[in-house]
Amino acid sequence: MPMTPASSPHRAVSGTHVAWWNDRRIRGVLYQVLVVVGVLALVAYLIDNTLTNLAHRNIATGFGFLGREAGFGVSESVIPYSPADTYLAVLVVGLLNTLKVSVIGIVLATVIGTLFGVARLSRNWLVARFATIYVETLRNIPVLLQLFFWYSLITEALPGPRQALNPLPGIFVSSRGLKLPEPVWQTTHLWMGVAFLAGIVGAWALGRWARLRRERTGALFPSLQAGAALIVGLPVIVWLLSGAPTEMSVPELRGFNFTGGVTVTPEFTALLIGLVLYTGTFIAEIVRGGILAVAHGQTEAGLALGLSRGQVLRLIVLPQALRVIIPPLTSQYLNLTKNSSLAVAIGFPDLVSTANTAINQTGQAVEGIAVIMAVYLTVSLSIAGFMNWYNQRIALKGARG
Amino acid sequence: MTVKVAFQSVAAMALVALAVAVPMGTALAGPTLDAVKARGEVVCGVHTSLYGFGAPDDKGVWRGIDVDVCRAVAAAVFGDDKKVKYVPLSAQARLTAVQSGEVDLLSRNTTWTLTRDTANGLNFTGINYFDGQGFMVSKKLGVKSAKELSGATVCVQTGTTTELNLADYFRANKMELKPVTIEKYEEVTGAFVAGRCDAITSDASQLAAIRANDTPNPADFVILPEMISKEPLGPSVRQGDDQWFDIVKWALFAMIEAEERGLTSANVEAALKSPDPNVQRMLGVTGDLGKGMGLDNKWAYNIIRTVGNYGESFERNVGMGSKLQLARGLNAQWNDGGLMYSPPIR
Numbered sequence: 001m002p003m004t005p006a007s008s009p010h011r012a013v014s015g016t017h018v019a020w021w022n023d024r025r026i027r028g029v030l031y032q033v034l035v036v037v038g039v040l041a042l043v044a045y046l047i048d049n050t051l052t053n054l055a056h057r058n059i060a061t062g063f064g065f066l067g068r069e070a071g072f073g074v075s076e077s078v079i080p081y082s083p084a085d086t087y088l089a090v091l092v093v094g095l096l097n098t099l100k101v102s103v104i105g106i107v108l109a110t111v112i113g114t115l116f117g118v119a120r121l122s123r124n125w126l127v128a129r130f131a132t133i134y135v136e137t138l139r140n141i142p143v144l145l146q147l148f149f150w151y152s153l154i155t156e157a158l159p160g161p162r163q164a165l166n167p168l169p170g171i172f173v174s175s176r177g178l179k180l181p182e183p184v185w186q187t188t189h190l191w192m193g194v195a196f197l198a199g200i201v202g203a204w205a206l207g208r209w210a211r212l213r214r215e216r217t218g219a220l221f222p223s224l225q226a227g228a229a230l231i232v233g234l235p236v237i238v239w240l241l242s243g244a245p246t247e248m249s250v251p252e253l254r255g256f257n258f259t260g261g262v263t264v265t266p267e268f269t270a271l272l273i274g275l276v277l278y279t280g281t282f283i284a285e286i287v288r289g290g291i292l293a294v295a296h297g298q299t300e301a302g303l304a305l306g307l308s309r310g311q312v313l314r315l316i317v318l319p320q321a322l323r324v325i326i327p328p329l330t331s332q333y334l335n336l337t338k339n340s341s342l343a344v345a346i347g348f349p350d351l352v353s354t355a356n357t358a359i360n361q362t363g364q365a366v367e368g369i370a371v372i373m374a375v376y377l378t379v380s381l382s383i384a385g386f387m388n389w390y391n392q393r394i395a396l397k398g399a400r401g
Numbered sequence: 402m403t404v405k406v407a408f409q410s411v412a413a414m415a416l417v418a419l420a421v422a423v424p425m426g427t428a429l430a431g432p433t434l435d436a437v438k439a440r441g442e443v444v445c446g447v448h449t450s451l452y453g454f455g456a457p458d459d460k461g462v463w464r465g466i467d468v469d470v471c472r473a474v475a476a477a478v479f480g481d482d483k484k485v486k487y488v489p490l491s492a493q494a495r496l497t498a499v500q501s502g503e504v505d506l507l508s509r510n511t512t513w514t515l516t517r518d519t520a521n522g523l524n525f526t527g528i529n530y531f532d533g534q535g536f537m538v539s540k541k542l543g544v545k546s547a548k549e550l551s552g553a554t555v556c557v558q559t560g561t562t563t564e565l566n567l568a569d570y571f572r573a574n575k576m577e578l579k580p581v582t583i584e585k586y587e588e589v590t591g592a593f594v595a596g597r598c599d600a601i602t603s604d605a606s607q608l609a610a611i612r613a614n615d616t617p618n619p620a621d622f623v624i625l626p627e628m629i630s631k632e633p634l635g636p637s638v639r640q641g642d643d644q645w646f647d648i649v650k651w652a653l654f655a656m657i658e659a660e661e662r663g664l665t666s667a668n669v670e671a672a673l674k675s676p677d678p679n680v681q682r683m684l685g686v687t688g689d690l691g692k693g694m695g696l697d698n699k700w701a702y703n704i705i706r707t708v709g710n711y712g713e714s715f716e717r718n719v720g721m722g723s724k725l726q727l728a729r730g731l732n733a734q735w736n737d738g739g740l741m742y743s744p745p746i747r
Contacts (some may be wrong), residue, residue: 054522056641057500057501057522057639058520058522058641059521060521071565071580072564072567072580072582073567073568073578073580073678074580075579078740082572084572149566152591155595155596155597160596171405171738173734176597253550255551255552255553256542256550256552256553256554256599257552257554257579262480266597336525344559345583345584345585345588346583347581347582347583347588349591353559353582353584356493357492357493357560359497360492360496360560360561361560363496363500363521384597
């Protein structure tokens with residue numbers, strides 16, 4: 001776009017004054033202003049129209065309902081919740097459940113996807129075929145059907161709580177879910193958490209130091225193993241120093257159900273398995289494509305230089321493959337997060353499920369849907385923002401000029 | 402220049418959107434009856450598959466006590482009870498469907514509450530089934546009373562008054578509740594039958610339908626004696642159209658009044674010659690009752706001829722003529738110990 005008078009060809013060529021309505025620069029600005037005004041007017045009209053119609057039909061509007069008592073129960077929650085809490089609280093409960101399943105799902109789907117992506121390239125006939133069958137079957141069945149399948153499999157196939165399977169002491173599997181023993185909360189656990197965080201920071205610093213040293217001198221350092229040792233080891237040391245407390249809350253059959261311990265519900269499990277296996281197929285294809293995108297000559301060259309196969313993978317193939325992998329991987333992470341809203345079909349109280357109930361009990365669909373959309377947009381943009389930042393970090397330096 | 406072209410096309414799209422959006426504001430003006438007549442059918446929101454209330458039979462014909470209200474309205478408007486388009490709705494979708502005008506009336510075992518009648522923009526036209534919320538458990542559990550359910554996992558359909566009553570009941574009795582809330586009726590029932598929950602809670606009539614229809618062996622399940630709520634179920638319409646509100650209201654009352662006067666689908670033809678002035682007025686032999694609602698004077702006659710009276714509808718759908726075998730109870734006529742009472746049709 002010509003933005004300075006000097007670059008306007010009309011003025012430069014003719015030398016005479018062009019009428020302002022024929023000036024490309026002014027016209028350009030004018031069109032943009034008109035479009036912005038038009039779009040704003042349209043939005044204002046739609047909002048006004050909606051409010052007028054709602055008022056005409058005597059339907060309550062506004063976000064006042066968020067402060068009122070919700071009055072309905074939720075089957076699982078990360079934070080303490082009772083029906084006496086507000087609609088806002090129940091929406092937060094739903095959001096945290098959505099984030100819980102999304103975060104765990106993204107990590108597991110990445111692991112599964114990478115394993116099967118590599119497996120499809122394997123020279124072992126059986127491994128490669130198995131991976132192909134997994135990918136081609138599960139990515140071609142709608143994920144909603146897969147969720148129904150896993151949910152009915154879990155609830156139909158597993159016995160009731162009184163006949164629960166007991167594979168290991170303290171662990172029970174039944175149609176009510178997986179019950180695990182849980183350490184009773186002590187201040188030691190807080191310090192173990194601090195040590196865990198310190199371990200992560202230490203591992204990051206160690207990795208950075210090792211990379212700089214390698215670039216300067218070429219000397220290698222097993223930073224991966226050392227980092228893992230730090231992250232696991234520090235909390236263990238703290239635990240041992242504080243006298244190794246082992247008090248556990250063990251699940252126990254009392255009345256109808258198990259009490260004590262932690263519960264992994266069938267709804268959560270079915271949702272997690274369904275999302276992870278479905279998204280994993282797409283990630284497997286992305287990983288396979290990314291690895292194939294690195295010319296085989298590079299591997300050969302690396303081996304010729306005397307690097308081990310692991311080093312070739314870690315230092316040559318992976319850094320280049322990641323550049324191809326990350327952008328489509330971001331889309332899959334977003335898909336998984338958004339697909340988690342299918343939870344409503346199998347009774348996992350995610351954001352959509354709790355917000356839908358709130359809509360139904362208050363009758364305020366417009367506000368409820370607006371909340372759902374705003375939250376998903378925020379979550380998705382955050383994931384996309386983080387992945388774009390990571391993508392820029394691993395991009396070839398100097399490649400974009 | 403491509404930038405400018407893009408902007409122009411955005412502006413064009415915005416104008417198209419504006420043109421499409423304009424009728425939204427004016428859609429309210431036409432009364433529902435005119436729209437229904439022009440369309441040639443009544444659009445009626447019903448249950449997805451609740452035996453006895455609203456479900457297609459094995460030939461794909463919709464049947465149920467709620468479906469009969471839809472048929473009665475169509476008979477009143479068109480003289481033909483088949484001019485109905487059934488829209489199966491989940492518990493969650495139903496209120497929005499009425500609010501948005503997607504259905505002309507909702508007849509889907511919906512509880513009449515103050516909030517729904519006011520802030521949710523609905524108008525309930527009457528009650529076609531007096532119900533109450535109960536619990537059903539497996540006999541193996543050995544539970545005799547709802548008071549023993551503390552700590553139990555309870556399956557419940559989301560978007561219902563049931564969900565709120567359940568939480569209230571457990572709170573009031575200081576019992577611990579583990580709800581499993583699922584949107585679709587079929588999925589909730591499936592989860593309960595599979596043993597995901599100790600108990601399922603719903604309107605007592607619905608529990609009877611689940612027991613009769615969805616369990617492998619109905620004798621293995623028992624409905625607990627406690628009724629924890631009042632659930633007056635009835636049809637509803639959108640606010641803002643009094644004429645349509647009246648038509649749906651009186652279509653149901655005509656069925657109730659017909660039972661009280663002993664008019665049935667079998668004898669209504671002969672009743673046209675009845676000397677009783679009340680019957681003559683109701684069947685449109687004399688007077689102008691239908692005109693007041695914008696209908697034909699034979700409106701009630703057409704309802705009784707095609708759908709039958711309330712008692713007939715009850716018996717064939719949920720009563721002794723059905724799998725549910727429900728007693729009339731509260732749903733008997735007022736002069737027979739029940740609550741069914743039609744204001745005078747005159």
